[in-house]
Amino acid sequence: MFNTSISVLLLLVFPAVISEVVDFSKCSEFFFEGKSPNITGMLVKSQSQNNQYKTICQKYKNAYRFATLYDTTNRIPVFSAYTVTVDKEIKRPENTWMNEPQQARKQDYMINNAHNYIPGALFPTSHTADKYTVLSTFTLTNSVPQNNRFKESIWNLVETEMKTNMDSYCHDNNKKTLSYVLTGVIPGDQQLNERVNIPSHVWTAFCCFYSSANVCVSKTYYTTNQRHNNVINIRLMNLGDLETFLNERLGGGINLFDGKCSKK
Ligand SMILES: *[C@@H]1O[C@H](CO)[C@@H](O)[C@H](O)[C@H]1NC(C)=O
Secondary structure, three states: OHHHHHHHHHHHHOOOOEEEEOOHHHHHHHOHHHOOOEEOOOEEOOEEOOOOEEEEEEEEOOEEEEEEEEEOOOOEEEEEEEEEOOOOOOOOOOOOOEOOOOOOOHHHHHOOOOOOEEEEEOOOHHHOOOHHHHHHOOEHHHEEEEEOOHHHHHHHHHHHHHHHHHHHHOEOOOOOEOEEEEEEEEOOOEEEOOOEEEOOEEEEEEEEEEOOOOEEEEEEEEEEOOOOOOHHHOEEEOHHHHHHHHHHHHOOOEEOOOOOOOOO
8 A cells, every 4th residue: 555655656756757659760879880789570760660660759748858769568578768868866766666557567567477587678777867867768658678696697787887898988079978788588488477577588788989099899788587696797898798799689680779789
């Protein structure tokens, strides 16, 4: 009862994110060189290839904040795409999950499930640069069921390492951080509340211009969606390795960043 009133209140205080199902060309600023990834059968040239997959531009307070390819059958995103820009101190607001009727529901995550999965955001608050963008990430179309120990045992480290690398390498002409990130999942073979797919793996990649060396650089990681006892389980790889992994799992035809970022 108490929890319910709190979330209803917060929903009133924070207006909902509008997950607009529109062509990715409407929010191409979140993709490296304005081009969204090609994934045969899902997404080619910014267009969904199958009704199962919806291209979503995530709007909050009248501006697009990031983009998501959403899988309506598994009720989880395939990936979210966002830019990382200059950092500011951000405080993470609590309990501000936004409701979106046709998607996974908050209730799906509140069921006392045996495996303790919680909604994990693909575009994490630690990579946002302003208050409205923070709030825009609290949407279930940006979330997947994550093992409740997954983030603290390994994924926070991945996100921090990504951010450190982007701050060192990725700069625009004004010497401010600018990087393009894709974070996604591989669907697993279990479901939460018989509705929401529990991903087997989480992956992430960035590509940006490294102005001092006049080249584009990238770093990528993937790991299983479970508690990890050892950070050695983080798989730091080059872009080519990640694309090979994704091709094996998602059926081929993957090109994440338009061939400009070194695959090695
Ligand atoms: C996707 O494929 C089209 C051609 O079919 C190409 O123009 C575009 O650059 C590709 N995008 C990426 C991210 O590789």
